[in-house]
Amino acid sequence: MTVTDARSAPAAAVAPPRTCTFDVADWTILARGWYAVARVEDVGAAPVAATLLDVPLVVYRAGSGIVVADDLCPHRGVPLTMGTGDGTGIACAYHGLRFGADGACVGIPAHPAAKIPERMHLRPYPAVVRYGLVWTCLDRSAVDAVPPMPGWDEDGFQRVTCPPFDVAAFAGRQVEGFLDVAHFGFVHPGTFGDPGNPEVPPYNPVVTADGFTVDYWSTVANYPHGAGLRAPDGYQWLRRFALHLPFTATLVVHFPDGGRLCIMNAATPVSARRTRMFAPIAKDFATDQPAGEIFDFNLRVFEEDRRIVEVQKPENLPLDPRIEVNIAADRSSVAYRRGLKARGLSHFFTA
Ligand code: FES
Ligand SMILES: [Fe+2]
Incomplete structure (x- = not known):
C-alpha cells in the first residue's frame, strides 16, 4: 500500500479515547474542530508530544511536511514520542520501526527486506501550518477550517x-x-x-x-x-x-x-x-x-x-x-x- 492509499482509506468513526474526560456526545462535536497542537519552531528532529481532547498525539517533522498521528506504535503500542527522529521521520523506541512522510512505515529493522504490512502505517490526522502553529482536527474527513487571524498575512506586520x-x-x-x-x-x-x-x-x-x-x-x-x-x-x-x-x-x-x-x-x-x-x-x-x-x-x-x-x-x-x-x-x-x-x-x- 502506498502512502496515498493509507491516507485515503475509509475513515473509522471518530471515537473518544478510553480516558475521555468529556461527555461523549460533546466530545464528538468538539472533535470536529481545528486546534493548534504545537508551535512549528518547537517541532525539530525529535518527536513532540501533544494531547488533544484526551487523545495523546505525536507531532513530527518528515522532510518538508509535519505529521500528526496517535502517539502509539502500531507494532506493540509503545508511545512514539519515546522514540527518536532525524528530520525525515521518527523511529520507535522499542524495535526501531521507522515512520516517515504521511505516517508511512518506511523500515522494519528486524526484517529489512520484507514487505511492510499495510496496517503498520500510521493513520495521520490532517495537519495544517498557520500562524507559526501546527493545527489538526481529529475528524480525518474534515476540511481545513483553521480560524482566520487578522494582520498575520498583511504586509508591514x-x-x-x-x-x-x-x-x-x-x-x-x-x-x-x-x-x-x-x-x-x-x-x-x-x-x-x-x-x-x-x-x-x-x-x-x-x-x-x-x-x-x-x-x-x-x-x-x-x-x-x-x-x-x-x-x-x-x-x-x-x-x-x-x-x-x-x-x-x-x-x-x-x-x-x-x-x-x-x-x-x-x-x-x-x-x-x-x-x-x-x-x-x-x-x-x-x-x-x-x-x-x-x-x-x-x-x-x-x-x-x-x-x-x-x-x-x-x-x-x-x-x-x-x-x-x-x-x-x-x-x-x-x-x-x-x-x-x-x-x-x-x-x-x-x-
Ligand atoms: S513497539 Fe514500536 S517498534 Fe515495536
Ligand atoms: Fe484578561
Missing part, C-alpha cells in the same frame, strides 16, 4: 508566536476570559488595566457563521504600564473581537496613532480540565521589538488571567443561563454560551 501557555482549567472558561471586557481594571492592574476606569460602555456582539464579532469601544488604554505612553484625553480605544467556535478568538486593538495589535487566543482542550493556550501576535508598529520582550509582557497578562480561570466553579462553562448571573457587560459571554449551545454542546457544559 511583525509576527511572533508565543510559547504555549498551560492553564489548569477548561478551555471554555479560558476563552470566555479572553472575551471579557469588565475585568481589565481588576485582573490586569499590573500590566495594562486601570483600576480607576472599571465602567463598561454598551456594546453589541454580532452573530457570524462560526461565532460572533464585536466592536468594543472604551477609554481603557492598552499601553503596558511603565512604557511612558499616554493616549490623548478621552481617546476611544477600539477592541475588535472575533470568536470562532468553539475555542479560538482574536482581538485587534486599534491604537491612537493608527497602529494595530492582533492577538489570537487559540485554546486547545487538552482535557476537560486542562487547556494549552497558543497565542500568535501580529502588529504593525515597533516591528523590530525583540520577540522575547513581546512574550514576556503577554505571559504576564496570561498569568494574571490564569489566577482567576483556574479557580472558577463550576469548572465547566454553564450554558444554562439560570446557573450564573449575567450583567450587561457580559454580552460577549452570553453570545459565546449561546453559540456553544447552538452547536449541540450540552450536558458536560452545564454540569
Whole structure:
C-alpha cells in the first residue's frame, strides 16, 4: 500500500479515547474542530508530544511536511514520542520501526527486506501550518477550517508566536476570559488595566457563521504600564473581537496613532480540565521589538488571567443561563454560551 492509499482509506468513526474526560456526545462535536497542537519552531528532529481532547498525539517533522498521528506504535503500542527522529521521520523506541512522510512505515529493522504490512502505517490526522502553529482536527474527513487571524498575512506586520501557555482549567472558561471586557481594571492592574476606569460602555456582539464579532469601544488604554505612553484625553480605544467556535478568538486593538495589535487566543482542550493556550501576535508598529520582550509582557497578562480561570466553579462553562448571573457587560459571554449551545454542546457544559 502506498502512502496515498493509507491516507485515503475509509475513515473509522471518530471515537473518544478510553480516558475521555468529556461527555461523549460533546466530545464528538468538539472533535470536529481545528486546534493548534504545537508551535512549528518547537517541532525539530525529535518527536513532540501533544494531547488533544484526551487523545495523546505525536507531532513530527518528515522532510518538508509535519505529521500528526496517535502517539502509539502500531507494532506493540509503545508511545512514539519515546522514540527518536532525524528530520525525515521518527523511529520507535522499542524495535526501531521507522515512520516517515504521511505516517508511512518506511523500515522494519528486524526484517529489512520484507514487505511492510499495510496496517503498520500510521493513520495521520490532517495537519495544517498557520500562524507559526501546527493545527489538526481529529475528524480525518474534515476540511481545513483553521480560524482566520487578522494582520498575520498583511504586509508591514511583525509576527511572533508565543510559547504555549498551560492553564489548569477548561478551555471554555479560558476563552470566555479572553472575551471579557469588565475585568481589565481588576485582573490586569499590573500590566495594562486601570483600576480607576472599571465602567463598561454598551456594546453589541454580532452573530457570524462560526461565532460572533464585536466592536468594543472604551477609554481603557492598552499601553503596558511603565512604557511612558499616554493616549490623548478621552481617546476611544477600539477592541475588535472575533470568536470562532468553539475555542479560538482574536482581538485587534486599534491604537491612537493608527497602529494595530492582533492577538489570537487559540485554546486547545487538552482535557476537560486542562487547556494549552497558543497565542500568535501580529502588529504593525515597533516591528523590530525583540520577540522575547513581546512574550514576556503577554505571559504576564496570561498569568494574571490564569489566577482567576483556574479557580472558577463550576469548572465547566454553564450554558444554562439560570446557573450564573449575567450583567450587561457580559454580552460577549452570553453570545459565546449561546453559540456553544447552538452547536449541540450540552450536558458536560452545564454540569
Ligand atoms: S513497539 Fe514500536 S517498534 Fe515495536
Ligand atoms: Fe484578561
